[in-house]
Amino acid sequence: GGSIETGNPSSFSNKILAFGFGFLILIISSSYTANLANFLSKQDVRTVKNMKMAIDKQLTICAPGTLQASLIDSYKDAKFEFIYALDYVKTAYKKLEDKKCDVFAADERDVASEIGCSDVLLNLDIALLNVPVGFAVQGKYATGLSDRMKLIQQKMGVTLDDVI
Structure with missing residues (x-):
């Protein structure tokens, strides 16, 4: 007895194509799962909600030199880097990029007036001093x-x- 094939004959090229497509789906789904797991488990360790948190984390705070006496009186345990340049915001931003400061304190209006800085900086709205x-x-x-x-x-x- 002879048999009659009822399915489509599968050629070698069809098998390679099906294997390649399955492998592509496997790679895409595994990379998506890995990225999703990384995104969900990542913790933002550089968030500062107040001055106490900045002091506890021992972060270096860039601040205007004109506020040196007031800030040292108010926050004796803080680690400050005082800047005496006229273009304070640009200098502080450069020190952030160079990793010499972890955060910097500035008036919101000063940061907004510097082109490019206000777009990449996070405004935490923390009151440092009440005068x-x-x-x-x-x-x-x-x-x-x-x-x-x-x-x-x-x-x-x-x-x-x-x-x-």
């Missing part, structure tokens, strides 16, 4: 000045924060 502002006024003028300030605020919408 109380007071005006020396004789007692006899204090009430009048306070009334005028309230009047200006009501009529023009200008506050002391807008002026300073």
